[in-house]
Amino acid sequence: MFSANAPSNLNHLASDVLRLSDFFINNPDGLTPWTETFCQNAYRNYFLPLNYIRVANVIERGSQVGFFKGFETTIDWGSGPGTASLAFAHNEKLKTQLKSQILIEKSSSALKTFTDFNSQFIHPDFTTKLSLNNLSCNKNKTLLTFSYSLTEMDSLPEGWNEFEGLMILEPATHQDGRKLLELRKKLIAEGYFIWAPCLHQNNCPLLTLSKHDWCHDRFHVKAPDWFLKLEEYLPMKNRTVTTSYLLARKTKPDFDVTNKGRLTGDSLKEKGKTRQLICRSPEREFLAWMHKNKNEQVLPRGELVTLPNDLEVKSNELRVNTSPVITV
Ligand SMILES: C[S@@+](CC[C@H](N)C(=O)[O-])C[C@H]1O[C@@H](n2cnc3c(N)ncnc32)[C@H](O)[C@@H]1O
Missing domain, CATH: 2.40.50 (OB fold (Dihydrolipoamide Acetyltransferase, E2P))
Structure with missing residues (x-):
């Protein structure tokens, strides 16, 4: 998802990235300022490709345990530019399996700014209506996804537990990561099974036996030369990226966990x-x-x-x- 061509002014892009990064740090629950051009520039060239890598790798983790079997529709709640939907649409197996993609986003600017991606989605439906009611999908074959959006919300949207599958990615921070482990308990109580990263449905040892741990994964980043040059202007480097995630389904996992x-x-x-x-x-x-x-x-x-x-x-x-x- 990195642009093949280097953005024209890397120095300027670096200052936009720093500004948005500071915004996320200082407003951990704040809404992404999509109407601002600095945000659009930083997201397209920096945050979008890095989140895309996170989602694409979580899809690989899920594929390894057979998580995506039978899903026909994805809902991307808090889609922003459609990061998660793009990763689904680009996945070799899922792009033949999926029949439609629904993108739900609070900000109409986010949807309008990134319409150049629209042709890549699978029969997409875009909406700013924040409701899971009356969507054209079979809930038993739908995966409801939250990629870095739950962190901006107070709770899951009403009706979330009517869907067969949930895929949630959150920032790999102590606060968001442990909140996700609390949510894991709620999902299990609602009858969901966690397919990944967990191989069991018991208490999470990182939550119950430690006050400091939180579960998170790490993925390697293959970046073009221009991105490496951009990072020379930035204090943060991204040879690897981390994420905290949960893949849950109402169906019991059939992956053999012996040994x-x-x-x-x-x-x-x-x-x-x-x-x-x-x-x-x-x-x-x-x-x-x-x-x-x-x-x-x-x-x-x-x-x-x-x-x-x-x-x-x-x-x-x-x-x-x-x-x-x-x-x-
Ligand atoms: C950090 S962005 C993540 C965007 C994208 N999912 C990604 O992974 O790159 C969080 C998104 O959630 C949206 N959002 C926040 N609260 C929301 C809500 N209650 N309902 C729907 N979208 C929401 C914001 O407008 C923003 O686009």
């Missing part, structure tokens, strides 16, 4: 061992490689892994012996 775990932390080198947080149950557990065994592995955060049978369990550590941990 599987999700890496919910980065690899941490400590005295005598390397540890990495892993989630497969309500326990807060770490994979551990003892340096004396010279078998250390550094695995990416967010990956699904298959655990070897010869793990040695010591307190909250799953110590890796001779057989390596395999990414799925």
Whole structure:
């Protein structure tokens, strides 16, 4: 989603990006100022491609566990330019599976400013009417999506729990990430099953057994040269981006979780061992490689892994012996 051609004035773009970034930091619950040209410029060239990468990678995480089976319609609530809808429409498998896309956005400026993307959506329907009633879709085959929009809202819109699937991405911050884990409890109470990142429906160990953790994933960014040059003007670099997400369905997951775990932390080198947080149950557990065994592995955060049978369990550590941990 990065523009192939470099924007004409990178210095000017950098100041727009900084301005919008400051706006998001100082107004974490504030509405994106779509009517302002600095916001439109910064979003199109910087925030949109980075959010697109987040969504596209979350789609990959979901595909890995069969999450998207049977969906025919996506609703993109708080669509902005349609970031999530574009990522669905560009996905090789989903673009043949989906029959329609509904984009719901509070700001008519956001919808009007980015109409050049419209031809890429699948039979789209755009609306500023903030309601889930009377939409032309089969709720049992519809995925309701919130990409960085829930953070600007007080609560989920009325009727959200009538839809088969929910895909929610939120900023990977302590505040938004833990709020999402609280929401996870609510979804489960409403009869939803969490398909990813969780491999179980029990309490989230990051929420119940820690006051500081929050679940988030990390993805690599392949950016064109002009974006790397733009970053020279900026204090923040984006070789990787993070996100907190939930994929939930009313249908029970059919993915086989035997011996599987999700890496919910980065690899941490400590005295005598390397540890990495892993989630497969309500326990807060770490994979551990003892340096004396010279078998250390550094695995990416967010990956699904298959655990070897010869793990040695010591307190909250799953110590890796001779057989390596395999990414799925
Ligand atoms: C940070 S932007 C995210 C845009 C886009 N989904 C993305 O991932 O790039 C949040 C969007 O949510 C919209 N929004 C905020 N509150 C809303 C509400 N109650 N209903 C619908 N849209 C809302 C804002 O206008 C804004 O476009």
